[in-house]
Amino acid sequence: SQQGEEDPQALSIQEGENATMNCSYKTSINNLQWYRQNSGRGLVHLILIRSNEREKHSGRLRVTLDTSKKSSSLLITASRAADTASYFCATEGGNNRLAFGKGNQVVVIP
Amino acid sequence: DVKVTQSSRYLVKRTGEKVFLECVQDMDHENMFWYRQDPGLGLRLIYFSYDVKMKEKGDIPEGYSVSREKKERFSLILESASTNQTSMYLCASTSRAANYGYTFGSGTRLTVV
Numbered sequence: 001s002q003q004g005e006e007d008p009q010a011l012s013i014q015e016g017e018n019a020t021m022n023c024s025y026k027t028s029i030n031n032l033q034w035y036r037q038n039s040g041r042g043l044v045h046l047i048l049i050r051s052n053e054r055e056k057h058s059g060r061l062r063v064t065l066d067t068s069k070k071s072s073s074l075l076i077t078a079s080r081a082a083d084t085a086s087y088f089c090a091t092e093g094g095n096n097r098l099a100f101g102k103g104n105q106v107v108v109i110p
Numbered sequence: 111d112v113k114v115t116q117s118s119r120y121l122v123k124r125t126g127e128k129v130f131l132e133c134v135q136d137m138d139h140e141n142m143f144w145y146r147q148d149p150g151l152g153l154r155l156i157y158f159s160y161d162v163k164m165k166e167k168g169d170i171p172e173g174y175s176v177s178r179e180k181k182e183r184f185s186l187i188l189e190s191a192s193t194n195q196t197s198m199y200l201c202a203s204t205s206r207a208a209n210y211g212y213t214f215g216s217g218t219r220l221t222v223v
Contacts, residue, residue, distance in 0.1 A: 033212075035211075035214075040198075040217070040219070041216055042215050042216045043153075043202075044214070045211030045212060045213065048211050088152070096141050096204060097143075097158065097168075098143075100153040101152060102150070102152035103152060
């Protein structure tokens with residue numbers, strides 16, 4: 001099955017800084033999604049970008065998608081302590097099944 | 111507030127026991143999924159269902175079964191729990207319409223002793 005792979009695996013930044021995470025995948029997709037997981041909890045859907053879209057914004061989140069390179073990036077601007085979480089990318093290939101990457105741990109230091 | 115509810119946050123069971131993990135969603139979603147999450151391995155799909163009484167194997171179905179008798183409820187069954195099934199179990203649902211994200215439950219942390 002398809003799988004997203006995030007890079008870097010762990011990120012530690014100061015509050016107010018921007019955080020960028022990258023995700024690569026191997027096969028064609030219908031869409032790519034990003035999720036956040038706070039410690040020990042379920043995942044929360046953040047944003048979905050379709051394969052024919054190149055960039056999408058939602059609040060402080062900016063997602064880009066480059067299907068020629070099979071990669072995506074998630075940018076969190078002006079980070080807050082509450083953004084401390086694990087972030088996962090997931091790819092959907094047309095059957096409503098998502099394949100998840102292993103996640104990125106982001107720590108925002110107040 | 112729409113949601114996916116998993117019946118237990120924490121569960122401790124003995125080896126060999128039959129374990130039921132329940133998941134209920136109130137969004138009239140057709141698709142429901144069970145994942146397990148382990149450190150270093152990410153989320154792995156166990157079983158999923160596209161409709162009532164339908165079930166499909168995911169990537170790691172061995173040792174598990176599922177039941178979907180009603181649209182809103184998707185149960186994961188460990189027929190004979192083993193210590194290697196100690197994990198965080200996550201249920202999710204989504205609409206059949208394309209391009210919607212999943213809604214996840216809060217997870218059940220299962221420990222098999």
